[in-house]
Amino acid sequence: MIITLAAVGFLFLLLIAVLLIRTLRYTRHHGEKNQVIPGDLDIDEAAERLSVAISFETISTQGSNDFNEDAFLKMHRFLDSAFPNIHRKLSKEIINEYSLLYTWHGKNPELKPVMYTCHIDVVPIEPGTEKDWKHPPFEGKISDGFIWGRGAMDVQGGVLAIMEAVEHLLETGFEPERTIYLGFGHDEEVDGHLGAFAIGKLLQERNVELEFLLDEGTPIVHDILPDLPNPVALVAVAEKGYLSLELSAMAEGGHSSVPQGLTSIAILSEAVHKLENNPIKGKVDGLVKRTMEAIGPQMPLLYRIVMANLWLFGGFIKRELDRMPATKAAMSTTIATTIFESGIKENVLPTQARAIVNFRIHPNDSIESVKEHVRKAINDPRIGIRELNGSINPSLVSDVEQPSYRVLRKTIKNVFPEVVVAPTLMVGATDARHYAALTNNIYRFLPLRADESDLDRVHGTNERLSKHNYHEMIFFYTKLIKRSARPLE
Ligand SMILES: [Zn+2]
Known part of the structure; x- marks a missing residue:
């Protein structure tokens, strides 16, 4: 009996010791202050450009009858004129009339290309909610430090931030070692079939194998867990x-x-x-x-x-x-x-x-x-x-030990030092699935800060993006595009 008690006591102590050791190895990092964004980008001008992009009603609806062709063509013309360096130096292909594929040729054909994607279509405004908008959804009003309107968060903000970053790098004379693709589908909000799927197929026919692909996706969430002081940058790896x-x-x-x-x-x-x-x-x-x-x-x-x-x-x-x-x-x-x-x-x-x-x-x-x-x-x-038609198997889970994930993680930490970067699963669908044949390293992440109430704005009412966050987004893409243009460390 005594031996049994002693054995139980010993096991209990051992358990406590194991718990403590494992817990202590789990170190806590101190949150750093938000980084001040350096650089010479004029954020007011950039915000104006995003505001113009929001004003085009590039709406995807389930029935193609009310498809607004003119809005998409206006968007194309606007991108050409607002980003003259991209227009001059990158090759642009128009896929199925409304989707865009830009190629920035690299100097070193040995390096696999990388790809950045988002979509230029947006969801409609739910009938009856128009009056609930603080500013009309397609006005692109800049007010109270925010750019307001449909697409500010999902995802004209992402498209324009990528364009700003590339334009800025071109202005500084930057030349990528590897080829960089920018893919902007026009029908992500329906099924991506004419846009991203067609772009993916075209690149596959050209035998393109990517080092990695970054699509829009999960954001940086604030206040998700009551006891977690840091925002979490969720990177969907599947x-x-x-x-x-x-x-x-x-x-x-x-x-x-x-x-x-x-x-x-x-x-x-x-x-x-x-x-x-x-x-x-x-x-x-x-x-x-x-x-x-x-x-x-x-x-x-x-x-x-x-x-x-x-x-x-x-x-x-x-x-x-x-x-x-x-x-x-x-x-x-x-x-x-x-x-x-x-x-x-x-x-x-x-x-x-x-x-x-x-x-x-x-x-x-x-x-x-x-x-x-x-x-x-x-x-x-x-x-x-x-x-029924339309079924698709879950994606592969991208490996978080890959150099591409490390570079992405490091860049997020550089631009948003106080955040915790965590891989996650995306429960909805994005265009990323249409590019699955091009690489195993697919990440779905948008450097957008959102708390719970902001998440309701996506596909909802009063969608908006703060100018400060937009600045951070442009800075993030600039850094990542630059870093990913050379061999990954
Ligand atoms: Zn989206």
């Missing part, structure tokens, strides 16, 4: 896949006064119920761990003890992350029934019922594994399962 399945059930029709067993609605409801109650389980592994490893050292001691010892607290962390829809979505494949249709008249038995279930596939799963899960969860031969 994005989820997409799948929609149609489930259907058939049953005898006829008059509702003489029902014949279960109706098609009842059969299908049961299937949907079974599926939604059988979620695809997520894990605290791979990318989630990487995110936590990056953020953890900045957290208070108690968090650090937990996060430094995932081997012990993994289950607890998972339960905590599962409680919030956003973190849950980042850890697993989501299942959502979005359409349910049946019946035509109150006294007629419906012969058919159909439902659409939408899945966002985590990189741990695939289209096939999700379909297998659905078949098993429903386990009912009366239910037809059909895959």
Whole structure:
């Protein structure tokens, strides 16, 4: 008995020691002051140029009938005149009439090219919300230190910041060692098929292999965790896949006064119920761990003890992350029934019922594994399962040990010294997926500062970008383009 107690006591002490050692190795960095942006860029003039770009109504809508061709052509002409050095020295190709591909030829063909992408289309203004805008969405008003309007954040701000950076580098006589591509699709907000997909295909036909690609993506988020004092620059190194399945059930029709067993609605409801109650389980592994490893050292001691010892607290962390829809979505494949249709008249038995279930596939799963899960969860031969068009497997997870990620991380830290850089998973889709064949190193990041309320402005009302942040964005792209133009350290 005494021996057992001593053994338990010893194990307990050992456990405490392991926890402490692992926690102490998890050092906390002190936040530095925000860097003052050097350079000779006239931010007022740059803000004016962004304001003009916002004024073109380059709206992507689901139906192509109301496509405003003129707006896109005006945008092209404006970019030519506002950035004369780019116009003169880079080669410009127009893809499918409205998308743009610029090539800045490097001196050293041995080095793989790099690519910077964003999109020039924007989402429409939701009808009825026009009056809620502080300034009209397509005026590009500069007021209170902000540039206001649709696209300021998503993502004319990104397109113009990249253009400003390249124009500035050209002005200073900079010549890249490797080739740099700038790709600006015109239909990202619908599916990117005519824009980014076509650009990606063209480069693939030319046998282009990229060192890395940086697309728009996750921002620098402020105040995401109550106990984390630093903003977090989230770099999405992967994005989820997409799948929609149609489930259907058939049953005898006829008059509702003489029902014949279960109706098609009842059969299908049961299937949907079974599926939604059988979620695809997520894990605290791979990318989630990487995110936590990056953020953890900045957290208070108690968090650090937990996060430094995932081997012990993994289950607890998972339960905590599962409680919030956003973190849950980042850890697993989501299942959502979005359409349910049946019946035509109150006294007629419906012969058919159909439902659409939408899945966002985590990189741990695939289209096939999700379909297998659905078949098993429903386990009912009366239910037809059909895959709809548009499914795509999750992206590869880009390796954060690559030199390109290190250069990106270092540049973010240079321009935004107080931030913590953390890799993450993008739960939505961007144009980046259309370039997957060109490189394994794809990063989705926009150097845009956003707190929770700002995130509602994206695709929402009162979209705006602060002049100071825009200045930081231009500085960031200038530094990164310059650094990535030579062999990566
Ligand atoms: Zn976007």
